[in-house]
Amino acid sequence: MNPFVFVIALALAPNVAGDLDSDRDGLSDFHELYKHLTDPKKADSDGDGTPDGDWLERREFAYTVRAVVQVLKPVTLEHLTDDHQDARLLDESDTHAELEVILYPFGTAHEQIADDDGWRKPARELKPWLDPGPTSDWTPELRKRITADLAQDGIDLAKLSDREAALQVSKWLMGLAQFHDGFTSFLTAFDEHGKPFVPDELRGSVEANMGRGVALEELWQREVSAAGMYEHRTRGSCTSSAIYLSGCLRAAGIPTRTLLCIPLVDANDERERKLVQLGLSHPRVRSIAAAAAAAGIGAWTSHTFNEVWVGGRWRRLNYTRLGQPILDRETLGLMIHIATFRDWADARMPLTVGMRQKLNRYDDLFGGPNPYSTIALRDQVGVHCVNLPAEKGRASLQVDELRWTDDKHLPGDIVESCAQKGRFGLIAVFGNPGGSEELIAFLGSADPTVTLEAEGRAAIATRLDVGCWWLKDDRAYVYLPIGPSEHEALAPGVKYKARANNANAGFTLKLELDVTRPQRRPKG
C-alpha cells in the first residue's frame, strides 16, 4: 500500500484516549512517549516507509508480549486499547470473544501521573463516570456526608489536586471499611430500575451459602451498594471493594470506573502454564508470570478494580495503589484488561460468569473454573527496542569455568538434575554473581549466544539457557545446552575456545575458556 495513503487513513482514525497526536501517525504523544517509545514528532520513527501506528510497527521500539485469548463475555472492546495494552477482536460468538492483546510490561505510563487543580469543574464527557448507578449509588446526601466526614478527618477536598484527592480518599475509604465477604457480586442482577435480584437458577445456591443469619437484602447493602457499604463500614471481595470505591469516589467528585483483568494464562491448564515457559524469553517477566500461574492453580482468578480520571487521563487504582502497573508479582503477575464498566450492574455477571461458576458449568471451551484460555503467547524484543530494563543488575559478569553437565566437580544436585531431565552440555560457572534478581536481570539483558571456535574447524553456535540456572554458595551455574548435532560437530580431542558474542550493548558476558568434547555422550 502507498504509505502516504496509509498515513492519511490512520490520521483520520481518532486515537483512544482522545489526546494529542502531533505527528498524526495514529498513536497519541503520550503513548509514543510512555508505551510504544516511538518518536512523537515523527510519523515514521525508523524511516522505513511504514508509519508508527501500524499494528506491527508500533511494537518495534519496545519490549512487548503478544497473547491470543479466548474469554467468556462480557468484553468491552472500546476500552481495551489503553495506556498499557493494545487489543483487537479476532473473532467472536454471542457468548465468547477471541482477542489479540499486545502488552507493554515495561511501559512507564503508570508512573506519569499529573495533578489537575481544576478537577472540580469536570468536562461534560466525564458525566457518565460521575453519575450514580445501581451499585455506585451515591446521593447528594451521601456526598454531603462524605465531604463532612473527610473534613473531620483533616482531608479538605477543596485544597487537593485530583491526584492527591484520589490517593487520600481511597486510602481513607479503605481504612473505614471492614472486610466481610458473602460473595454475591457475581450472582446479583439488577432490574431496569436498578433493583437487585438473584436469577431463579442461582437462588438456591445463594441461599445455601448464606446461612449466617444475614438477610439477602442486608448482604446486598454490605456488598453491592456503595452507599450501603459506606453506611455499614464494610466491603467484600475485590469486586465489592471496586463498587464501594466507585460510588464513594464519585460522591467525592472523582470520575471513576471499574475494570476487570485476567492473568496472562489460565493457571489450571498445564498446557497454558507451559506457554509461559515457552513463550516468554525475558527471565523477569517469565518468572513473574510463572509464579502467578503457580499460585493460581486450583483457583478461580480474575481481578476487579478501578480507574480514576486524574490529570486528564484514566489511571488504574488498585484499592489504594494509584498507578497500578500491569507487571506485578502481587497482582495477577502480568495482567490482561478485558472489560471496563460504568457500573458493575452493566456487567450482568450472573448471566455469564456467575452462572458458569455457581452451577459448575465447566464443560465448555475452557474446561475449568477460569472462563478464559490463552491459545498463543510470545514476547518480542522490538528490532529498535529501547526499554529492556537495565535494572539493578551488573553491566558485566565473568564466567570462571565451563564444565560438562556430568562433571563430578559440579555440585551433585546439578549433575543429577541434568541427568534426570536429559540436559546435556556445559555449565557456565559464575563467581560472585550477586542475588537472584541481579542474576536474572543480567541474563535477561546480556546476549546469551556463545560461539565455540577452533582453528581450521567450523564454528559452532550455542546459547545459554537463561531459564535454567542455579545459585548456590555465591556462585551461579547456568546451563549451556550442546545438542546432538553440535556435539557431533565438535572434533574429538580438539581444544575449542568458547567466546560470548556480546551483541547487546551495555552488557558484557566475560567468557573466554577452552572446551574439549568429552569421549562419551550420555543417551537421552
Ligand SMILES: [Ca+2]
Ligand atoms: Ca503520534
Ligand SMILES: [Ca+2]
Ligand atoms: Ca510517531
Ligand SMILES: [Ca+2]
Ligand atoms: Ca516505520
